[in-house]
Amino acid sequence: MEKSSYFLFGGTNFNKKKFAPDFAKFKNSTEDDDSNKKVNFFVEEEEDTEQPEAEKVVVSSKKRKRRSSNSVPVEGFDVFKSSKKARAKGKAEEQITKNEIVENPKKELNRQMERDALSRKQYSIHVSGNNIPPPLKSFAELSSRYGCEGYILRNLAELGFKEPTPIQRQAIPILLSGRECFACAPTGSGKTFAFICPMLIKLKRPSTDGIRAVILSPARELAAQTAREGKKLIKGSNFHIRLMTKPLVKTADFSKLWCDVLISTPMRLKRAIKAKKIDLSKVEYLVLDESDKLFEQSLLKQIDCVVKACSNPSIIRSLFSATLPDSVEELARSIMHDAVRVIIGRKNTASETVKQKLVFAGSEEGKLLALRQSFAESLNPPVLIFVQSKERAKELYDELKCENIRAGVIHSDLPPGERENAVDQFRAGEKWVLIATDVIARGMDFKGINCVINYDFPDSASAYIHRIGRSGRAGRSGEAITFYTEQDVPFLRNIANTMMSSGCEVPSWIMSLKKKKWRKHRPRRDSISTKPKADKNDTDE
Numbered sequence: 085m086e087k088s089s090y091f092l093f094g095g096t097n098f099n100k101k102k103f104a105p106d107f108a109k110f111k112n113s114t115e116d117d118d119s120n121k122k123v124n125f126f127v128e129e130e131e132d133t134e135q136p137e138a139e140k141v142v143v144s145s146k147k148r149k150r151r152s153s154n155s156v157p158v159e160g161f162d163v164f165k166s167s168k169k170a171r172a173k174g175k176a177e178e179q180i181t182k183n184e185i186v187e188n189p190k191k192e193l194n195r196q197m198e199r200d201a202l203s204r205k206q207y208s209i210h211v212s213g214n215n216i217p218p219p220l221k222s223f224a225e226l227s228s229r230y231g232c233e234g235y236i237l238r239n240l241a242e243l244g245f246k247e248p249t250p251i252q253r254q255a256i257p258i259l260l261s262g263r264e265c266f267a268c269a270p271t272g273s274g275k276t277f278a279f280i281c282p283m284l285i286k287l288k289r290p291s292t293d294g295i296r297a298v299i300l301s302p303a304r305e306l307a308a309q310t311a312r313e314g315k316k317l318i319k320g321s322n323f324h325i326r327l328m329t330k331p332l333v334k335t336a337d338f339s340k341l342w343c344d345v346l347i348s349t350p351m352r353l354k355r356a357i358k359a360k361k362i363d364l365s366k367v368e369y370l371v372l373d374e375s376d377k378l379f380e381q382s383l384l385k386q387i388d389c390v391v392k393a394c395s396n397p398s399i400i401r402s403l404f405s406a407t408l409p410d411s412v413e414e415l416a417r418s419i420m421h422d423a424v425r426v427i428i429g430r431k432n433t434a435s436e437t438v439k440q441k442l443v444f445a446g447s448e449e450g451k452l453l454a455l456r457q458s459f460a461e462s463l464n465p466p467v468l469i470f471v472q473s474k475e476r477a478k479e480l481y482d483e484l485k486c487e488n489i490r491a492g493v494i495h496s497d498l499p500p501g502e503r504e505n506a507v508d509q510f511r512a513g514e515k516w517v518l519i520a521t522d523v524i525a526r527g528m529d530f531k532g533i534n535c536v537i538n539y540d541f542p543d544s545a546s547a548y549i550h551r552i553g554r555s556g557r558a559g560r561s562g563e564a565i566t567f568y569t570e571q572d573v574p575f576l577r578n579i580a581n582t583m584m585s586s587g588c589e590v591p592s593w594i595m596s597l598k599k600k601k602w603r604k605h606r607p608r609r610d611s612i613s614t615k616p617k618a619d620k621n622d623t624d625e
């Protein structure tokens with residue numbers, strides 16, 4: 085594999101060679117699925133599968149369009165939506181404009197606006213706000229237009245990033261021009277670098293003057309991952325990016341600690357603020373990653389505390405997520421100044437690179453049976469399984485831990501070290517299957533995940549989008565299977581809508597179900613455990 089693509093897609097890498105004897109057991113039907121396949125920057129359109137006549141399906145208009153046209157390879161992420169033809173056309177138009185003598189500045193301004201609009205259309209970028217800077221044409225523009233230091237461009241190149249993703253094209257110039265922004269872009273489309281890159285460029289040089297940027301993430305694992313990604317970008321500079329850990333909250337003297345960028349969960353940062361251990365008054369940049377989650381009722385107080393502590397009047401705040409409910413937009417508008425709104429593609433839709441399927445499992449017994457059967461037929465690791473609670477995660481783990489599928493588990497009852505271990509072992513390919521609660525449903529970048537299984541139906545449409553978005557990242561294809569029982573049927577339609585808008589087929593009977601307003605759908609479910617009660621109690625703790 086080329087060095088560049090190794091760096092880019094070297095996340096979860098299932099080592100078939102190392103685990104050959106075990107894997108042989110599952111080999112038959114996985115052979116064709118190239119789980120180790122290199123990521124292709126030239127993503128082919130999804131192959132159409134023949135539809136059984138008996139099963140009438142509703143096909144979204146987007147999919148119909150795709151079906152009627154010949155499959156054309158699309159360069160870059162699927163979300164780029166940029167064909168070579170469109171790029172060539174753009175270049176030709178640019179040339180014509182350059183050749184014209186600019187006599188009238190107003191005319192030139194109009195032309196520039198037209199060019200920006202074209203470029204936005206090409207990448208499905210939708211913006212609202214005043215005086216929005218043009219999208220980036222390339223990473224090289226970071227240095228020609230914004231005086232970006234060489235180390236950032238070198239690091240981007242080393243990561244194998246050839247061109248900015250659509251969210252990076254638009255969010256980076258907005259933040260570099262000193263504007264606040266709230267952005268919604270699909271899962272796995274590069275939002276992390278869209279906020280870290282401009283932050284580092286604007287901070288210019290490292291300083292011992294205190295914390296100048298804060299990134300908030302709703303979960304520890306995500307905060308750790310963001311810190312790791314950030315560190316890749318500061319290689320060769322003297323910047324210090326720190327992750328707020330428990331020991332740091334307890335013992336560190338932040339006035340003596342060199343820290344340019346601090347990455348934390350809201351809870352840990354609030355603790356440090358309340359203990360008067362940290363001064364955030366010089367913070368110039370505040371990023372709320374997974375902002376809709378951070379604005380949930382349970383986290384609001386902590387967020388409020390952090391936002392207040394970041395008291396610098398010229399602070400630039402930005403919000404990023406793959407889902408942006410209207411209520412969060414409203415909240416964002418009320419706290420931000422002259423913010424620009426950026427949406428890539430359509431708001432609140434699932435990644436189009438994930439093939440989604442709904443499976444009726446009947447009962448809890450049926451789910452376990454279906455899972456075992458699908459593993460026996462073809463296990464194409466890495467596989468991520470989501471359940472609705474930590475109790476159910478433990479139960480499912482107890483059922484699967486002795487089987488030859490190398491299962492791991494992660495939930496909020498585990499101590500931090502064990503949570504970290506679970507993620508690391510899964511990334512390293514030592515665990516093939518990871519059973520998880522929603523603690524890792526957002527933001528986690530396990531690049532090679534072939535399949536996400538919603539063992540328990542997700543509690544909301546946004547949970548569905550984030551869960552299945554752990555697969556099909558950075559232009560890769562993936563699969564998502566959602567089990568449902570009678571209890572979940574009233575909520576099927578909501579998921580079906582999300583499936584349709586990302587180009588998946590849905591049986592017509594589901595589309596004719598009534599839409600139901602859902603808050604949190606977490607029904608009481610029968611136990612997963614097949615063991616007698618006495619045994620179960622022994623193993624649960």
Ligand SMILES: Nc1ncnc2c1ncn2[C@@H]1O[C@H](COP(=O)(O)OP(=O)(O)OP(=O)(O)O)[C@@H](O)[C@H]1O
Binds near residue numbers: 246405553
């Ligand atoms: N310009 C780029 N070119 C190619 N790959 C990129 C580029 N920018 C980021 N990536 C890669 O894309 C993957 C997904 O990026 P990232 O984790 O930032 O997605 P995200 O949009 O934040 O997803 P989520 O909504 O799930 O949090 C990462 O592996 C990252 O390294």
